[in-house]
Amino acid sequence: MRIGIAGITGRVGRLLVEEVLAAGATVAGGTTRSPEQAAGLPAGLPLFTTMSALAKECEVVIDFTHADTVASSAQALVGTGVAWVLGTTGLSAQQNQALRDAAGDITIVHAANFSPGVTLVRRLAQMMGQALPADSYDAEIVEMHHRQKVDAPSGTALAIGQAVALGRGVALEDVRESGRDGLTGPRKPGAIGFAALRGGQIVGEHDVLFTSADEQITLSHRAFDRRIFATGAVRAALWAKGREAGLYSMEDVLGLPPL
Structure with a gap:
């Protein structure tokens, strides 16, 4: 399974790299605004500047970036068949609508916290x-x-x-x-x-x-450790592969019955 990481050079992005590898999956690459901060990442890891470029290399994208990128990322992922695990919070009504619209075409797992x-x-x-x-x-x-x-x-x-x-x-x-x-x-x-x-x-x-x-x-x-968020997000990514298009939550990943 090939997993891409948005914001791969960030604090959570680096933990995601470790957890993806620990889960036996492949890190397909990641997006970054600061390629010069890639020191410490696995050698030869592809870095991209756009979500569109990353989507061509993976089956699932894990994204803990900023709310301002949600609408453009949704637009980039629609039609690709790539699942989207999104941990970004603070979304506006417009950004939430972009998420719901994209969920008509792709699998999205959105959670404020993946613990x-x-x-x-x-x-x-x-x-x-x-x-x-x-x-x-x-x-x-x-x-x-x-x-x-x-x-x-x-x-x-x-x-x-x-x-x-x-x-x-x-x-x-x-x-x-x-x-x-x-x-x-x-x-x-x-x-x-x-x-x-x-x-x-x-x-x-x-x-x-x-x-x-x-x-x-x-x-x-x-x-006690930010790693719990990365571990949960990777669990969601493994769960999301092959799911029908829709907007899911971490409750779905854990298999909790609806109330």
């Missing part, structure tokens, strides 16, 4: 959102990441919040509360709150809290 543990936390958060009434149980999501992270809340935290909102039958944008500061007034009924902490070199920590007047339930996930 099996986070996938299960999201599933449990949805179940708890469905089972615990919003007027009795306040939902809060706390995340902490390394000091270099530029977005908040994290894409994973938002994905967990979306799972809670789905369980409650509401749209996250209608009930989301982030960054409380000053005289905010009492907590809004049914709100899903977010708090973002930054410091050190923490890979990723997420806590989901459901708190009533009588009890509190907490779901926690700690990532």
Whole structure:
């Protein structure tokens, strides 16, 4: 199996190279904006400047690049038969639409986080959102990441919040509360709150809290190494080969039944 890696010279891209090889697959090459940073990659590994060029060399592309590239990458992959494993977060409505349109032609696995543990936390958060009434149980999501992270809340935290909102039958944008500061007034009924902490070199920590007047339930996930994201993405790539066109999630890769 030939797997291409978008952003191959980046931090996650290098881990993906190692995990693809460890899985017994072939690294077909990768895209990069900085060929001079290729030191340390396997000798002779083909490097490309466009997704179109990479797609000609592989069966699946793993992509952890930037949301700004999603629409152009979707356009480049449509009609190629190449599956697309996408870990990019922070997509706009237009970019999400480009993804859905492309899924009519190619196999796409899109996840905010490819960790099996986070996938299960999201599933449990949805179940708890469905089972615990919003007027009795306040939902809060706390995340902490390394000091270099530029977005908040994290894409994973938002994905967990979306799972809670789905369980409650509401749209996250209608009930989301982030960054409380000053005289905010009492907590809004049914709100899903977010708090973002930054410091050190923490890979990723997420806590989901459901708190009533009588009890509190907490779901926690700690990532100790970024490699878990690469390992999960390669697992998704191996799963995606030969699948029918469509938009899939990590829950599909893990074989979880629909709720």
